[in-house]
Amino acid sequence: MQVQEILNILFEPYIFIPLVFPGLIAAFIVLLIIIWLERKIAAKVQLRYGPLYIIKPLGGVIQTVADLIRYLFQEPIIPKDVDKLAFLLTPVFLFGLAYLPVVVIPIGPSYYAFRSDLSLLIALALTTLAPIFTVLMGWASNNKFSLIGSVREGYLVISYEIPIFLSALSMAILYGTLDLVEIAEAQRGIWGIFLNPVAAVNMLVLMYMSTSKFPFEIPEAESEIVAGPYTEYGGILYGLVMGASYVKLYVLSLVYSILFLGGWNPLPQSMIGNPFISGSVLFIKSFILVAFGAFLRAVYPRFRIDQAIGLGWRISLPLSLISIFISLLLVMGGVRFVY
Amino acid sequence: MRIDELKQKIEGELRDLKAEIEARDPNVVNIRASRDDVIEIARRLSSIGFDHVKAVTAVDRGDIFEVDYIISSYLGDLSYYLVNLKISLPRDDPRAPSLVEIWPSVLYQEHEEHEMMGIYFEGHPRMGRKLLLPENYEGIPPLRKEFKIKTEGIDYGG
Amino acid sequence: MEAEERELELLIGPQHPASGHMRLIAKIDGDVVTELRPDIGYVHRSVEKIAETKKFLQIIPLVERPSLPDTTANNLAYVMALEKLLGIEPPPRARYLRTLLAEITRIHSHLYGLGIHGVMIGSSTAYMWCFGDREPFLQLAQELTGARLTYSYIIPGGVRRDMPKGFADKVEKVLRYMEGRMKDYFDIYFNNPVTRARLEGVGVLKREDAIRLGAVGPNLRASNVPYDVRKAEPYAAYPDVEFDVITEKAGDSFARVMVRVREIGESIKIIRQVLKRIPDGPILHENYEKLIPPKLKEQYKSTGIVKFPSLFANLKAPEGEAIARVEGGRGEVVFHIISDGKTSPYRLRMVTPSFRNVVLFEHLTKGARVADIPAIYGSLDYFPPEADR
Numbered sequence: 099m100q101v102q103e104i105l106n107i108l109f110e111p112y113i114f115i116p117l118v119f120p121g122l123i124a125a126f127i128v129l130l131i132i133i134w135l136e137r138k139i140a141a142k143v144q145l146r147y148g149p150l151y152i153i154k155p156l157g158g159v160i161q162t163v164a165d166l167i168r169y170l171f172q173e174p175i176i177p178k179d180v181d182k183l184a185f186l187l188t189p190v191f192l193f194g195l196a197y198l199p200v201v202v203i204p205i206g207p208s209y210y211a212f213r214s215d216l217s218l219l220i221a222l223a224l225t226t227l228a229p230i231f232t233v234l235m236g237w238a239s240n241n242k243f244s245l246i247g248s249v250r251e252g253y254l255v256i257s258y259e260i261p262i263f264l265s266a267l268s269m270a271i272l273y274g275t276l277d278l279v280e281i282a283e284a285q286r287g288i289w290g291i292f293l294n295p296v297a298a299v300n301m302l303v304l305m306y307m308s309t310s311k312f313p314f315e316i317p318e319a320e321s322e323i324v325a326g327p328y329t330e331y332g333g334i335l336y337g338l339v340m341g342a343s344y345v346k347l348y349v350l351s352l353v354y355s356i357l358f359l360g361g362w363n364p365l366p367q368s369m370i371g372n373p374f375i376s377g378s379v380l381f382i383k384s385f386i387l388v389a390f391g392a393f394l395r396a397v398y399p400r401f402r403i404d405q406a407i408g409l410g411w412r413i414s415l416p417l418s419l420i421s422i423f424i425s426l427l428l429v430m431g432g433v434r435f436v437y
Numbered sequence: 438m439r440i441d442e443l444k445q446k447i448e449g450e451l452r453d454l455k456a457e458i459e460a461r462d463p464n465v466v467n468i469r470a471s472r473d474d475v476i477e478i479a480r481r482l483s484s485i486g487f488d489h490v491k492a493v494t495a496v497d498r499g500d501i502f503e504v505d506y507i508i509s510s511y512l513g514d515l516s517y518y519l520v521n522l523k524i525s526l527p528r529d530d531p532r533a534p535s536l537v538e539i540w541p542s543v544l545y546q547e548h549e550e551h552e553m554m555g556i557y558f559e560g561h562p563r564m565g566r567k568l569l570l571p572e573n574y575e576g577i578p579p580l581r582k583e584f585k586i587k588t589e590g591i592d593y594g595g
Numbered sequence: 596m597e598a599e600e601r602e603l604e605l606l607i608g609p610q611h612p613a614s615g616h617m618r619l620i621a622k623i624d625g626d627v628v629t630e631l632r633p634d635i636g637y638v639h640r641s642v643e644k645i646a647e648t649k650k651f652l653q654i655i656p657l658v659e660r661p662s663l664p665d666t667t668a669n670n671l672a673y674v675m676a677l678e679k680l681l682g683i684e685p686p687p688r689a690r691y692l693r694t695l696l697a698e699i700t701r702i703h704s705h706l707y708g709l710g711i712h713g714v715m716i717g718s719s720t721a722y723m724w725c726f727g728d729r730e731p732f733l734q735l736a737q738e739l740t741g742a743r744l745t746y747s748y749i750i751p752g753g754v755r756r757d758m759p760k761g762f763a764d765k766v767e768k769v770l771r772y773m774e775g776r777m778k779d780y781f782d783i784y785f786n787n788p789v790t791r792a793r794l795e796g797v798g799v800l801k802r803e804d805a806i807r808l809g810a811v812g813p814n815l816r817a818s819n820v821p822y823d824v825r826k827a828e829p830y831a832a833y834p835d836v837e838f839d840v841i842t843e844k845a846g847d848s849f850a851r852v853m854v855r856v857r858e859i860g861e862s863i864k865i866i867r868q869v870l871k872r873i874p875d876g877p878i879l880h881e882n883y884e885k886l887i888p889p890k891l892k893e894q895y896k897s898t899g900i901v902k903f904p905s906l907f908a909n910l911k912a913p914e915g916e917a918i919a920r921v922e923g924g925r926g927e928v929v930f931h932i933i934s935d936g937k938t939s940p941y942r943l944r945m946v947t948p949s950f951r952n953v954v955l956f957e958h959l960t961k962g963a964r965v966a967d968i969p970a971i972y973g974s975l976d977y978f979p980p981e982a983d984r
Contacts, residue, residue: 464828465918488806488807489806489807489809490809491809491920491927491929491946491951492918492929492931492944492946494931494933494942494944496933496941496942497942505931507918507929507931511806511815511820511822512806512820512822516822516827516828517827517828519918521918540807540809541807541808541809541954542807542808542809542951542954543809544954545950545951545953545954546946546950549950553643567636568635568636569635569636569639569983570636570639571636579641579644580643580644584644586644586645586648
């Protein structure tokens with residue numbers, strides 16, 4: 099009756115996906131786990147323990163929850179000369195907009211919140227909203243280091259936006275559709291990464307560039323510009339901005355898994371209708387991508403801004419054009435997909 | 438070359454200038470000169486092959502200030518030897534010509550001795566600015582003997 | 596109407612994750628540095644003035660402390676100058692032990708510099724590994740001298756402690772461990788394409804400028820100047836051991852890093868030779884040994900730990916002056932002591948390698964990018980307290 103009705107409403111796709119999985123709650127849990135995982139992986143590479151305490155047998159997983167609680171109770175210090183409205187609102191918008199594209203992500207062939215012929219375009223376009231707020235944060239902070247950091251972010255955005263769009267769209271050309279559900283279904287036989295590996299590799303690197311993962315951790319380069327646009331932030335505002343880049347990576351890896359790694363495929367026919375199984379397969383694939391991005395912290399130093407921009411324009415842009423060319427060749431060569 | 442050969446070479450080079458040259462085993466050659474000749478001496482030493490200054494020591498000898506330049510070479514046989522070029526300055530007029538044009542390696546050392554001992558090096562680009570001391574420090578240059586170190590909190594007299 | 600201000604003045608001040616205890620005042624046009632002025636003196640502790648009021652033996656810890664990670668160089672240079680004034684030479688075994696400690700110190704000082712450089716260009720792995728690999732060397736030093744970092748091991752006339760039993764085997768184990776680790780370092784950090792892109796061609800110091808500006812240490816040798824005090828004026832046991840002076844031609848930040856890495860290899864070679872050839876004998880000069888009271892002397896002979904004669908409390912150096920120089924991990928340390936026959940020096944002049952390298956900050960960063968400032972800073976292995984003294 100009452101409880102059954104509530105559960106029915108909860109499991110409606112247009113509530114479940116944005117709110118629970120892979121939406122807000124799942125993003126939150128991924129955030130907590132991935133921060134712990136990043137520190138643990140880096141520690142294992144660097145001959146140390148990493149987070150260890152608070153329920154020792156669990157290996158310090160609860161550490162991030164403890165950090166979050168501490169952030170919630172910490173006094174956020176607002177410097178005197180900042181632009182108060184912009185200073186306080188940009189982290190909220192940043193975090194909120196970072197996971198907005200999750201609305202169009204399907205987790206099963208018949209379980210989606212919002213289906214449209216253009217859902218790939220919608221997802222990509224929504225990811226471009228967040229960096230605007232990073233630039234605004236640097237301006238609002240009234241701090242020279244933040245200014246430099248936000249200018250770097252602006253330059254980087256221009257360098258990676260075009261190649262990422264072209265690489266994603268080259269897969270759309272190949273599948274002949276912009277609908278994420280159809281793209282995932284088209285890979286029942288063979289994954290996109292084998293059809294167009296150039297686009298896959300290109301988009302992987304650009305995905306890490308767009309979310310400030312090493313070696314592209316440039317807007318927040320600690321040893322050069324303190325914390326870039328995030329310098330003046332403390333308390334829960336800092337927690338929000340730090341989490342926003344992980345959430346953006348999570349969302350982008352969901353899109354990447356659908357484009358290149360087959361989404362929820364390969365699934366046996368009997369389980370096709372079950373959204374939990376298909377959703378879990380999709381989730382595991384994107385989690386592996388996020389974890390790989392976290393692992394890069396332990397391996398690479400960071401690039402200089404001109405080297406990263408050079409990489410974007412001189413290597414990624416030609417590669418994305420080549421990937422479009424490869425898709426065109428495959429389509430003209432007779433590769434067709436049945437839906 | 439042995440140290441007496443070096444001493445003779447330097448004596449030959451500085452023959453017409455008033456300089457007392459003394460060799461101390463095993464590798465130090467002391468040159469005592471007046472501040473008027475020091476730039477010419479420095480130029481000639483530089484032409485022999487002494488290419489940098491290791492240390493500039495200013496000493497407060499009471500009635501005079503003494504500035505010691507410890508000069509050597511990075512290359513060849515001369516790298517074993519140290520030339521100690523000593524200049525005496527009267528206490529009431531502690532000005533000396535700066536050797537920064539000939540040996541740029543003295544830049545920071547002369548600056549430090551200027552602010553610590555109060556010696557003015559003419560021609561040095563940074564006279565007057567503080568290097569190690571706080572910017573608002575005013576008072577006796579600290580390395581002079583008249584500056585007594587104050588000890589804090591040791592007086593037990595109530 | 597004022598002209599458009601393009602230049603930004605950035606104070607990379609003392610409160611900055613990668614500035615150390617100093618301030619770099621940078622004028623930046625876009626991403627390019629037009630002028631960088633180092634503002635040093637934040638940790639000046641007036642060692643030279645205090646030394647005029649302390650006794651000669653009390654000055655040993657005083658001059659060691661500014662140059663943390665490389666304390667042995669200051670200790671050794673000061674005691675060598677003091678011994679020149681006193682006119683004594685340490686016994687051969689003491690000279691070898693001094694060399695042993697100096698080389699162990701050189702290795703962990705280079706690892707410190709490499710680690711800090713790594714974290715400045717963003718590689719926390721290099722930082723953690725370098726600092727983790729310092730541990731075995733610090734523990735070796737603790738076994739030999741009793742302290743991890745500030746040893747005060749070298750005293751006028753010799754050294755303070757003899758090698759404990761089994762020490763040579765422990766040293767060999769640590770050296771083999773370090774040699775094995777070198778391959779990992781090259782795989783993950785030195786041959787990493789991002790590291791090379793950040794460091795190659797950055798902050799090039801030409802040979803003439805290095806000589807003219809008076810640079811010292813690996814910074815000088817990376818610009819193809821083969822100057823090393825251990826070869827120019829050999830001291831301690833260096834006349835008896837064979838090693839190469841490492842130079843590189845490029846003069847950029849990567850060359851400076853490579854000189855340090857290869858010098859670690861040379862130090863390992865020297866330590867092995869020292870352990871093989873070390874002669875038996877006393878570790879303190881006989882003039883001082885015979886002043887130790889008999890009961891304490893028995894204790895000293897049985898444990899190998901020197902008991903100071905009471906003369907050390909009021910050691911007077913004859914009138915005169917002495918200059919001594921030592922090649923520390925960062926470069927050449929010069930001590931100039933002027934004595935007037937009392938128990939404290941009349942004037943103590945201490946010139947540390949970081950102080951002689953400060954001028955490179957101004958010179959190398961002209962025209963570099965903002966992100967090159969930490970890359971150049973770390974490659975110079977500059978330690979602010981050592982420069983400020």
